[in-house]
Amino acid sequence: MENEDLMVQLVETQNLSYVMHIEAKSYPIHGISIAKSTIPVRKPTTRGGVYFTDVMAYKIKAITQDLSITGEIPKLMLGPSTDFKPILIKTRLAINGKEQPVTLTTHLTNAVNTKGQVELNLIADLVELK
Numbered sequence: 001m002e003n004e005d006l007m008v009q010l011v012e013t014q015n016l017s018y019v020m021h022i023e024a025k026s027y028p029i030h031g032i033s034i035a036k037s038t039i040p041v042r043k044p045t046t047r048g049g050v051y052f053t054d055v056m057a058y059k060i061k062a063i064t065q066d067l068s069i070t071g072e073i074p075k076l077m078l079g080p081s082t083d084f085k086p087i088l089i090k091t092r093l094a095i096n097g098k099e100q101p102v103t104l105t106t107h108l109t110n111a112v113n114t115k116g117q118v119e120l121n122l123i124a125d126l127v128e129l130k
Helices: 004-012 067-071
Strands: 019-022 025-028 031-038 045-047 050-052 056-064 087-095 098-113 118-129
Touching: 004 031, 004 087, 004 098, 004 118, 025 067, 067 118, 087 118
Parallel strands: none
Antiparallel strands: 019 025, 019 087, 031 056, 045 050, 056 118, 087 098, 098 118
């Protein structure tokens, strides 16, 4: 992944506030965890136009209490549909003493709905200072 150092800083920094952006809508994130782990890809493959070659990826578990996101999930999920949309996760991170905006471009792999929240499991494709 490009900007590996930036991802490491995000993983190590606690108490950042994150917001999910899907097209023109925003959803606050109430809990997030980011970890680098293996993905079950043994050879290069494409899935919905996204090309996976690495066996390691940053996985993100984001929890939102905004249940209106459930209507968006079918068009976001990686799967049979090749027309899925990315989810942008934005935060601000102190770099060299100056606060910088950071944008993660992610794709949804799984979602779990409960009565009061939605847990989204995502794979990070790109991290940028914006």
